[in-house]
Amino acid sequence: MKIALIGYGKMGQAIDAIATAKGHEVILRVDINSQHLLEKEHLSKADVAIEFTTPETAYHNILKCFEANVPVVSGTTGWLEKLPEIKALCKEKNQAFLHTTNFSVGVNIFFEVNKKLAALMASQPQYNVWMEEIHHTQKKDAPSGTAITLAEQILEAVPRKKEWVNETTEQSEVMGIVSKRIDPAPGTHTVTYTSDIDDITITHTAHSRQGFAAGAVIAAEWLKDKKGVFTMRDVLNLG
Missing domain, CATH: 3.30.360.10 (Dihydrodipicolinate Reductase; domain 2)
Structure with missing residues (x-):
């Protein structure tokens, strides 16, 4: 699976290590200094994007993934007043979006x-x-x-x-x-x-970030090739 990592702080780096160890290929790493890579020509090469950024940028980042027709897993918090709008846009554009406040x-x-x-x-x-x-x-x-x-x-x-x-x-x-x-x-x-x-x-x-990072990779594996709005309850079949 080809993964785009949007946000490359400590969480992004932990996700990178786990995804790579599982045999996935991280083809795009976007941090504060490489925002120019958040374009369709780069994102569209990924099978799924994993987004861990800031409350100020999450909404914009998710829209970029929709535009590139790439399923997106987001764990950013602090912006949830816009979550209903993102869910509606996901359904309208026939995209795939999974958000949770915690992937563990x-x-x-x-x-x-x-x-x-x-x-x-x-x-x-x-x-x-x-x-x-x-x-x-x-x-x-x-x-x-x-x-x-x-x-x-x-x-x-x-x-x-x-x-x-x-x-x-x-x-x-x-x-x-x-x-x-x-x-x-x-x-x-x-x-x-x-x-x-x-x-x-x-x-x-939590004893470390590993549980959050591992859960995000599991969610990305599950979301690949799907359409719709989901949460970790769907991934873990807790419904």
Whole structure:
């Protein structure tokens, strides 16, 4: 499989190493100094593109892939207000797009555990729920995209919580998310339900970027030759 890597920071380099070790060919590496390569003549040679860049550039990068008729896997967070538009354009242009806030197989299983626990806690008003997420200091968005996914799952299942905020809160209808940036943490997410009697906590802790990078390559392998809008739930058959 021929891969275009859009974004060549630490994550892009980790993806490069895993993809190459699996026998794939990375034919295009685009970083901040080689944006001129984001054109159809270069992108169209790839079977799939993997995009890990910035909230400011992700939308533009994905459109470039659509224009080149190349399936694109994106893990960039912090730009999700434009995600509905991208999904609509993908369908309109008959392209292939897969986005998730976290490609780790473990995290995606953690998402399913979070949904199940939230559903169980919906009828237990004596429990308050809050979240803590810890990442390295180079992470540009807060809360993390993974934390937002977890929070949205909880809001959907627990009617007494109406919104989330990126701070601690005493408001009963609001869920607080505490974001910490500490090196060299690659990512820890903890959801806690607390009451006067006891606490229930679930945690996912990443030990390195390898899980995220490996998941992105798995997603790219799965997306090749497909059309439509997908997530890691489709890749891992968690539906």
